[in-house]
Amino acid sequence: xxxxxxxxxxxxxxxxxxxxxxxxxxxxxxxxxxxxxxxxxxxxxxxxxxxxxxxxxxxxxxxxxxxxxxxxxxxxxxxxxxxxxxxxxxxxxxxxxxxxxxxxxxxxxxxxxxxxxxxxxxxxxxxxxxxxxxxxxxxxxxxxxxxxxxxxxxxxxxxxxxxxxxxxxxxxxxxxxxxxxxxxxxxxxxxxxxxxxxxxxxxxxxxxxxxxxxxxxxxxxxxxxxxxxxxxxxxxxxxxxxxxxx
Amino acid sequence: xxxxxxxxxxxxxxxxxxxxxxxxxxxxxxxxxxxxxxxxxxxxxxxxxxxxxxxxxxxxxxxxxxxxxxxxxxxxxxxxxxxxxxxxxxxxxxxxxxxxxxxxxxxxxxxxxxxxxxxxxxxxxxxxxxxxxxxxxxxxxxxxxxxxxxxxxxxxxxxxxxxxxxxxxxxxxxxxxxxxxxxxxxxxxxxxxxxxxxxxxxxxxxxxxxxxxxxxxxxxxxxxxxxxxxxxxxxxxxxxxxxxxxxxxxxxxxxxxxxxxxxxxxxxxxxxxxxxxxxxxxxxxxxxxxxxxxxxxxxxxxxxxxxx
Numbered sequence: 325x326x327x328x329x330x331x332x333x334x335x336x337x338x339x340x341x342x343x344x345x346x347x348x349x350x351x352x353x354x355x356x357x358x359x360x361x362x363x364x365x366x367x368x369x370x371x372x373x374x375x376x377x378x379x380x381x382x383x384x385x386x387x388x389x390x391x392x393x394x395x396x397x398x399x400x401x402x403x404x405x406x407x408x409x410x411x412x413x414x415x416x417x418x419x420x421x422x423x424x425x426x427x428x429x430x431x432x433x434x435x436x437x438x439x440x441x442x443x444x445x446x447x448x449x450x451x452x453x454x455x456x457x458x459x460x461x462x463x464x465x466x467x468x469x470x471x472x473x474x475x476x477x478x479x480x481x482x483x484x485x486x487x488x489x490x491x492x493x494x495x496x497x498x499x500x501x502x503x504x505x506x507x508x509x510x511x512x513x514x515x516x517x518x519x520x521x522x523x524x525x526x527x528x529x530x531x532x533x534x535x536x537x538x539x540x541x542x543x544x545x546x547x548x549x550x551x552x553x554x555x556x557x558x559x560x561x562x563x564x565x566x567x568x569x570x
Numbered sequence: 571x572x573x574x575x576x577x578x579x580x581x582x583x584x585x586x587x588x589x590x591x592x593x594x595x596x597x598x599x600x601x602x603x604x605x606x607x608x609x610x611x612x613x614x615x616x617x618x619x620x621x622x623x624x625x626x627x628x629x630x631x632x633x634x635x636x637x638x639x640x641x642x643x644x645x646x647x648x649x650x651x652x653x654x655x656x657x658x659x660x661x662x663x664x665x666x667x668x669x670x671x672x673x674x675x676x677x678x679x680x681x682x683x684x685x686x687x688x689x690x691x692x693x694x695x696x697x698x699x700x701x702x703x704x705x706x707x708x709x710x711x712x713x714x715x716x717x718x719x720x721x722x723x724x725x726x727x728x729x730x731x732x733x734x735x736x737x738x739x740x741x742x743x744x745x746x747x748x749x750x751x752x753x754x755x756x757x758x759x760x761x762x763x764x765x766x767x768x769x770x771x772x773x774x775x776x777x778x779x780x781x782x783x784x785x786x787x788x789x790x791x792x793x794x795x796x797x798x799x800x801x802x803x804x805x806x807x808x809x810x811x812x813x814x815x816x817x818x819x820x821x822x823x824x825x826x827x828x829x830x831x832x833x834x835x836x837x838x839x840x841x842x843x844x845x846x847x848x849x850x851x852x853x854x855x856x857x858x859x860x861x862x863x864x865x866x867x868x869x870x871x872x873x874x875x876x877x878x
Contacts, residue, residue: 418875
């Protein structure tokens with residue numbers, strides 16, 4: 325179980341402190357498919373990055389299975405079972421898809437081609453077309469996203485975080501992506517999956533939905549209850565404000 | 571294996587991935603002497619009369635054959651200049667594997683300057699692989715100054731892989747190519763320098779015929795206090811396509827100078843260059859660390875992939 329207590333994250337903007345997360349408390353239970361949603365700029369991605377260790381909190385604590393991981397490095401958290409799929413997948417010159425999947429699976433696993441094939445087919449990619457491709461700009465946004473998800477699948481850890489998997493991809497690719505998450509939802513055992521998403525199709529398959537706005541939890545509960553409560557409200561979509569002349 | 575001592579055998583393995591006598595034609599040179607030679611029905615290797623090098627003659631139409639011409643130096647204080655000429659017959663398709671390894675445990679510098687000239691016949695295809703490597707903990711430097719001159723006839727093509735990963739203290743690599751109509755040249759350079767090493771790569775490609783093309787791509791890593799200079803000039807004298815690319819990662823106090831130059835003498839010449847120098851991107855390290863690698867392991871994987 326992941327427990328977050330009093331988590332605060334502040335940045336300095338134009339000489340002023342801005343609070344992105346504000347003493348947030350949250351429990352992510354094992355065996356659950358949790359979707360974190362809410363308006364843009366509300367602190368969702370910041371929360372995921374804090375859990376993965378990409379950024380350090382101003383105050384508060386992050387506890388994984390009873391162990392305080394707040395001060396741990398990215399590597400130590402990863403080795404304790406935290407996986408993170410980046411919103412903008414990172415590109416590498418020279419590193420190939422198979423290299424990345426091998427690194428994800430770890431030295432002990434010695435991932436073979438047929439294992440890599442399994443992970444790639446789970447994300448809708450045919451291994452023979454991709455296994456030797458470089459993870460660089462020659463791949464489309466949708467392909468990079470799927471490979472990013474495949475690296476998390478290859479790790480098979482206790483906690484998998486996905487930061488807006490739908491961001492930057494076309495509708496066709498997104499429809500395929502939702503199938504991947506539906507499959508993950510079906511096969512969940514004692515691990516936890518946390519997805520940051522605005523998409524209704526992802527929200528629909530959630531066991532739990534957490535709504536974060538202005539750095540705080542606004543609503544939290546069973547998927548179906550929260551979804552009906554937020555549908556059509558500014559919590560589900562970014563509120564649009566008409567620009568006026570200054 | 572020809573008459574080689576254990577150090578020479580190790581050098582051969584490093585530069586040519588050879589652990590036994592290769593199939594096909596070969597010419598092994600060790601400490602300035604011929605250490606073994608084999609010719610085939612289609613590939614002849616002849617020592618120059620003045621003893622300064624070899625002529626490799628490949629008959630027209632020769633297909634799927636290879637020539638290994640490794641050079642190793644395991645004695646300190648050797649300085650040599652070798653002239654090797656390659657005549658690649660029309661319509662042939664061959665692989666030429668060169669390379670030089672120097673092990674210097676002594677106080678004196680060891681230096682090998684190989685001057686290779688390629689005459690690529692009409693429609694012929696050559697894959698040329700050249701790997702440089704240095705080892706030994708002596709005070710004497712390991713110095714390599716290869717010069718490659720390529721004359722490509724109509725519709726010929728050449729792929730060149732130039733690799734220098736470790737242990738060479740000083741190198742100036744000069745490559746000059748002239749291309750006739752329809753000829754295609756692809757150069758892929760991989761270079762890593764460390765310590766106080768210096769490496770310069772100078773390319774000059776003259777595209778003289780319509781439909782000719784040259785693509786010179788360098789990936790380089792400069793670590794510690796090393797220095798690299800990449801100077802690539804493409805001259806378009808016809809309706810041609812030229813591209814040069816320098817992509818360098820700098821680490822520690824590494825220093826890289828990229829000097830791309832393009833010159834068009836024909837309105838239909840299309841010439842491009844790209845150059846990027848910078849440290850390893852922080853997000854690349856972060857991504858690999860989220861897979862459980864330490865920062866050092868992540869760095870090593872990124873460099874290995876980059877230079878692959």
